Amino acid sequence: xxxxxxxxxxxxxxxxxxxxxxxxxxxxMRKMVADNEGVTWAMTLxxxxxxxxxxxxxxxxxxxxxxxVGYMMHPDFYGKGIMSEALSAVLHYGFNTxxxxxxxxxxxxxxxxxxxxxxxxxxxxxxxxxxxxxxEGQYLDSVVYSLxxxxxx
Amino acid sequence: xxxxxKAPAKNYDEILKYIQDQRAGQARKKSILWAITLKGDPQVxxxxxxRQFTKEHFRGEVGYGLYPGHQHNGIMQExxxxxxxYGFKTxxxxxxxxxxxxxxIASIRLLERNNFTREAHFKENYYFxxxFIDSVIYSLxxxxxxxHAESQLHPLSHTHHRSVNTKTVH
Numbered sequence: 001x002x003x004x005x006x007x008x009x010x011x012x013x014x015x016x017x018x019x020x021x022x023x024x025x026x027x028x029m030r031k032m033v034a035d036n037e038g039v040t041w042a043m044t045l046x047x048x049x050x051x052x053x054x055x056x057x058x059x060x061x062x063x064x065x066x067x068x069v070g071y072m073m074h075p076d077f078y079g080k081g082i083m084s085e086a087l088s089a090v091l092h093y094g095f096n097t098x099x100x101x102x103x104x105x106x107x108x109x110x111x112x113x114x115x116x117x118x119x120x121x122x123x124x125x126x127x128x129x130x131x132x133x134x135x136e137g138q139y140l141d142s143v144v145y146s147l148x149x150x151x152x153x
Numbered sequence: 154x155x156x157x158x159k160a161p162a163k164n165y166d167e168i169l170k171y172i173q174d175q176r177a178g179q180a181r182k183k184s185i186l187w188a189i190t191l192k193g194d195p196q197v198x199x200x201x202x203x204r205q206f207t208k209e210h211f212r213g214e215v216g217y218g219l220y221p222g223h224q225h226n227g228i229m230q231e232x233x234x235x236x237x238x239y240g241f242k243t244x245x246x247x248x249x250x251x252x253x254x255x256x257x258i259a260s261i262r263l264l265e266r267n268n269f270t271r272e273a274h275f276k277e278n279y280y281f282x283x284x285f286i287d288s289v290i291y292s293l294x295x296x297x298x299x300x301h302a303e304s305q306l307h308p309l310s311h312t313h314h315r316s317v318n319t320k321t322v323h
Binding site: 061063064065066101102104124126127128129130131132133134139144146148 | 207209210211212247248250270272273274275276277278279280285290292294
């Protein structure tokens with residue numbers, strides 16, 4: 001997944017070059033969870049152990065009850081509403097179990113597929129930063145979408 | 154301190170800790186802060202600096218404040234101009250951002266006068282004093298060489314475009 005250009009095209013993170021790189025990434029995720037700095041889920045089809053993708057709150061801003069959500073999925077599963085379903089479940093967990101007040105997502109403004117998933121889940125575009133991200137010698141724009149916890153009635 | 158989202162210092166120890174934290178931050182090049190004084194007068198009337206950097210993206214966050222007796226006199230305009238110049242030319246920043254309270258009209262006017270553009274309005278992303286408040290982010294890109302030449306000819310003109318745009322409005 002992390003070496004597939006279709007997945008990584010809009011993600012400004014280095015591609016893994018070896019199994020060691022992937023193991024290092026898995027360890028980084030494990031440590032994040034162990035240190036209570038984030039939470040991550042694997043995505044699979046019901047009763048199928050094969051990994052389709054993952055989704056996580058990988059950056060917590062604890063003092064403001066806010067977290068950043070991130071996700072990726074193998075292209076074989078695109079176009080079926082799966083990521084939207086996963087995001088919906090994760091947001092429910094974030095607001096109801098973790099008690100978050102708000103969630104944000106940061107993306108490339110060109111990543112239309114991902115932006116649609118956010119919009120489908122009620123996120124609003126709240127920021128557009130020009131050239132705030134340096135990647136492979138070029139300054140790129142970022143867009144930030146946010147969602148507030150549903151009001152308790 | 155009204156718009157800073159931080160409580161005023163309650164005692165001398167808090168102030169000393171603030172100074173120590175600033176010294177430590179500057180030593181590790183994580184931030185840089187300047188005192189503002191009137192020429193020839195050692196009394197500090199305000200502060201301005203880069204509160205933090207995102208070094209891998211050559212971006213800094215500017216923050217500033219002036220004692221009430223010295224506000225609205227053009228002092229912060231002068232200080233901000235100098236600090237932006239230092240940020241772009243000496244530190245080599247590509248962009249600068251400022252995080253303001255949307256009610257802080259004076260600060261917003263100052264940023265707009267210096268060609269910052271409002272790039273974000275985050276609703277309730279900041280918890281302070283028992284409530285969630287909004288943040289508004291203004292940003293400025295490093296001037297391109299063409300813009301720099303133009304700004305020397307027309308130092309008081311301002312545009313609503315990003316600074317890399319070579320059109321100016323008079």
